[in-house]
Amino acid sequence: MSSLQLKDLYDGFRDPDVIKGYQKVIATDAQKLSRTINIMEVCGGHTHTIMKYGILQLLPENIKFVHGPGCPVCIMPKERIDHAYVLSQQPNVILVTLGDMIKVPGSNGSLQDARSKGSDVRFVYSPLDCLKIAKENPDKTVIFFAIGFETTTPMTAALLDTVIKEDIPNILLHLNHVTVPEPMRALISDEACIIDAFLGPSHVSVISGSKIYEEFPRDWGKPVVVSGFEPVDVMQSISMIVKQFIENRCELEVEYHRAVSREGNLKAQAMVDKYFQKVDFRWRGLGDIPQSGLGLRAEYDKYNAEKIYDAVLPKEEIDDHKLCICGDILKGKASPPQCSIFGTACKPTSPVGSCMVSSEGACSAYYKYGNLI
Amino acid sequence: MTKTITLAQGNGGEENNDLIKKVFYKAFKNEILERSEDAAVIGNLAMTTDSFTVSPLFFAGADIGKLAVCGTCNDLAMMGAKPKYLTCSVIIEEGFEVESLERIVESMRAELAINGAVVVSGDTKVVPKGSVDKIFINTTGLGEIVQAGISSNNVSEEDVILINRDIGCHGATIFAAREGIEMSSTLRSDCNSLYPQVKALLDAGVEITAMRDATRGGVAAVLNEWARQSDVCIEVDEEKLPISDEVKGICEMLGFEATALANEGTFVLAIKKGSAAKALEILKSFEVCAMASVVGEVTQKYPKKVILKSPWGTSRFLETPNGELLPRIC
Ligand code: SF4
Ligand code: SF4
Numbered sequence: 001m002s003s004l005q006l007k008d009l010y011d012g013f014r015d016p017d018v019i020k021g022y023q024k025v026i027a028t029d030a031q032k033l034s035r036t037i038n039i040m041e042v043c044g045g046h047t048h049t050i051m052k053y054g055i056l057q058l059l060p061e062n063i064k065f066v067h068g069p070g071c072p073v074c075i076m077p078k079e080r081i082d083h084a085y086v087l088s089q090q091p092n093v094i095l096v097t098l099g100d101m102i103k104v105p106g107s108n109g110s111l112q113d114a115r116s117k118g119s120d121v122r123f124v125y126s127p128l129d130c131l132k133i134a135k136e137n138p139d140k141t142v143i144f145f146a147i148g149f150e151t152t153t154p155m156t157a158a159l160l161d162t163v164i165k166e167d168i169p170n171i172l173l174h175l176n177h178v179t180v181p182e183p184m185r186a187l188i189s190d191e192a193c194i195i196d197a198f199l200g201p202s203h204v205s206v207i208s209g210s211k212i213y214e215e216f217p218r219d220w221g222k223p224v225v226v227s228g229f230e231p232v233d234v235m236q237s238i239s240m241i242v243k244q245f246i247e248n249r250c251e252l253e254v255e256y257h258r259a260v261s262r263e264g265n266l267k268a269q270a271m272v273d274k275y276f277q278k279v280d281f282r283w284r285g286l287g288d289i290p291q292s293g294l295g296l297r298a299e300y301d302k303y304n305a306e307k308i309y310d311a312v313l314p315k316e317e318i319d320d321h322k323l324c325i326c327g328d329i330l331k332g333k334a335s336p337p338q339c340s341i342f343g344t345a346c347k348p349t350s351p352v353g354s355c356m357v358s359s360e361g362a363c364s365a366y367y368k369y370g371n372l373i
Numbered sequence: 374m375t376k377t378i379t380l381a382q383g384n385g386g387e388e389n390n391d392l393i394k395k396v397f398y399k400a401f402k403n404e405i406l407e408r409s410e411d412a413a414v415i416g417n418l419a420m421t422t423d424s425f426t427v428s429p430l431f432f433a434g435a436d437i438g439k440l441a442v443c444g445t446c447n448d449l450a451m452m453g454a455k456p457k458y459l460t461c462s463v464i465i466e467e468g469f470e471v472e473s474l475e476r477i478v479e480s481m482r483a484e485l486a487i488n489g490a491v492v493v494s495g496d497t498k499v500v501p502k503g504s505v506d507k508i509f510i511n512t513t514g515l516g517e518i519v520q521a522g523i524s525s526n527n528v529s530e531e532d533v534i535l536i537n538r539d540i541g542c543h544g545a546t547i548f549a550a551r552e553g554i555e556m557s558s559t560l561r562s563d564c565n566s567l568y569p570q571v572k573a574l575l576d577a578g579v580e581i582t583a584m585r586d587a588t589r590g591g592v593a594a595v596l597n598e599w600a601r602q603s604d605v606c607i608e609v610d611e612e613k614l615p616i617s618d619e620v621k622g623i624c625e626m627l628g629f630e631a632t633a634l635a636n637e638g639t640f641v642l643a644i645k646k647g648s649a650a651k652a653l654e655i656l657k658s659f660e661v662c663a664m665a666s667v668v669g670e671v672t673q674k675y676p677k678k679v680i681l682k683s684p685w686g687t688s689r690f691l692e693t694p695n696g697e698l699l700p701r702i703c
Contacts, residue, residue, distance in 0.1 A: 016685040016686075019685040020685050020686070052689065053683060053687065054683055054687025054688060054689055055687075058685070058686075112379050112381065113375065115380075116379045116380075231685070349387055349388055349695050368692055369689040369690065
């Protein structure tokens with residue numbers, strides 16, 4: 001990959017003049033609003049952008065953000081992390097997962113702790129990296145602890161596809177993929193919901209298309225703007241949402257035209273459908289959400305670590321620490337500084353709840369960047 | 374602190390500081406150690422030690438041997454000392470190729486010459502396969518202080534903050550090499566001996582308050598240490614931070630911040646405002662310092678904190694990196 005192409009991805013989307021321009025437009029338009037509007041950014045990536053680039057400092061008082069459930073790391077309930085921990089301790093197992101997952105505390109500790117006690121835990125940037133690890137360790141079983149939203153799911157499906165086609169004997173999957181629309185639906189079904197509009201994550205829609213959000217303006221009266229992750233993207237999207245309110249519209253709009261279509265990537269969707277099916281999933285902080293997860297189809301049981309290691313995996317559901325209000329944060333009912341142990345007992349170096357663990361987490365973002373405001 | 378040591382505790386960031394404070398400083402407590410400088414000052418001598426454990430051993434721009442000499446000599450240079458005598462102690466894994474060892478030692482020889490330093494004592498241990506990762510090198514250095522009084526405890530509002538070159542190259546290079554990311558061939562470690570640059574500045578009479586090479590923990594860790602040690606606020610203009618397109622690219626791709634990436638030939642300077650222009654001119658006369666830049670100022674706005682100001686008028690704290698930001702790189 002050449003660095004020039006990479007630069008094209010963000011160059012221009014951090015242009016100070018454009019950002020300041022949107023700041024003015026939003027300020028002018030927001031004066032026409034009759035009330036405060038609460039925008040929920042569904043995805044932790046947006047939370048991160050908003051905090052890191054100081055977006056809140058650029059917005060008028062009557063535009064507020066509610067931080068949503070959108071980080072695959074933080075929504076992982078403890079019992080699933082315990083699964084990973086236990087799997088990593090099985091003889092001749094290499095447990096592989098993606099970045100931040102390694103730091104999330106389960107009830108016995110994190111995968112990082114498991115590793116310091118001798119487990120072979122590795123992180124990769126792409127699920128396909130498991131192929132190399134499996135080839136280099138023919139006498140070991142590589143278990144991929146798969147996490148992520150619609151964005152990363154196709155890569156996990158592609159891994160399984162290769163494993164089957166090339167008949168690779170030593171790779172298993174432990175699936176923890178979740179999908180975005182179901183928790184959004186769960187949140188706005190809650191009577192106490194204060195969300196007026198959504199910022200939809202563009203990377204999810206690159207795969208699944210913008211169509212997955214059509215029900216929100218249509219059936220629930222909540223506008224959605226599918227937004228990129230650069231500061232210019234977010235500012236433009238906020239401006240689009242404000243315009244909808246002052247013009248009395250309620251629509252699904254796409255800010256991120258660079259790569260989002262209505263249908264999305266059909267090939268990736270087909271690959272996912274072939275191997276995975278919708279299942280119920282328990283979200284940390286939000287509880288059970290029907291059909292919000294993806295599991296392996298029964299015909300692929302022989303690749304399912306959860307089935308194969310069933311006897312050793314803990315079954316009990318474990319709730320968060322009593323003082324942790326991750327659940328309310330995920331629901332948009334509270335903001336991180338309202339947690340009584342925020343920044344004291346709970347810090348990125350000693351996280352109590354998952355929102356502090358992932359670098360995309362709301363608590364972590366507030367801790368790192370949010371203390372000026 | 375955790376019950377067992379984690380990789381995060383060697384990251385040069387918060388957990389690392391915590392471990393050092395709670396275990397080592399507690400036991401070794403003394404005045405010299407507690408000044409927490411790059412090298413200890415004992416009379417007109419400076420002394421420092423460092424162990425090197427990089428993987429891969431050979432990478433674009435350097436290898437573990439060059440690193441082992443630069444790292445220690447640079448710590449001396451940062452105290453205004455000329456590197457003179459080094460020790461070299463190696464722990465080698467059984468099965469290591471002699472040819473690689475010779476290449477590493479040759480790199481060390483070449484780099485010692487640049488510093489005008491010599492190895493005067495050494496030690497070699499060979500351990501069974503699996504006990505270490507190929508080769509670990511420890512170097513200890515003794516230098517003669519040319520300019521006394523340089524200290525990261527003295528940064529004040531009379532100073533401005535400079536960086537000698539573009540940041541993050543070493544960390545990004547090692548990362549790219551590890552992960553097999555093919556980047557444009559111009560991405561190289563900044564691994565380099567800094568004494569020549571320091572000498573040029575001192576010879577020209579630049580008034581240096583503090584210098585520190587931004588190794589593990591990167592520029593962010595250095596600035597935070599200074600802010601804490603000197604009880605000042607350091608305000609940095611994000612726009613002025615020198616970062617190459619290649620490093621920006623790696624950071625974008627992997628979600629890192631260049632300010633947290635390790636360097637091996639990049640240092641941060643606090644110098645008297647009046648000396649800034651001269652310092653920039655001298656630094657820029659070195660080929661590798663073409664991007665040298667004044668990046669910020671010292672104020673009292675938020676003492677002990679570093680503020681990063683965006684080009685669109687927002688600001689945030691720049692924290693000491695924490696967590697296992699990267700796999701261990703040195
Ligand atoms: S500060 Fe920690 S304990 Fe409190 S809500 Fe956030 S993650 Fe949970
Ligand atoms: S850390 Fe928690 S609140 Fe933040 S994005 Fe992730 S799930 Fe959402």
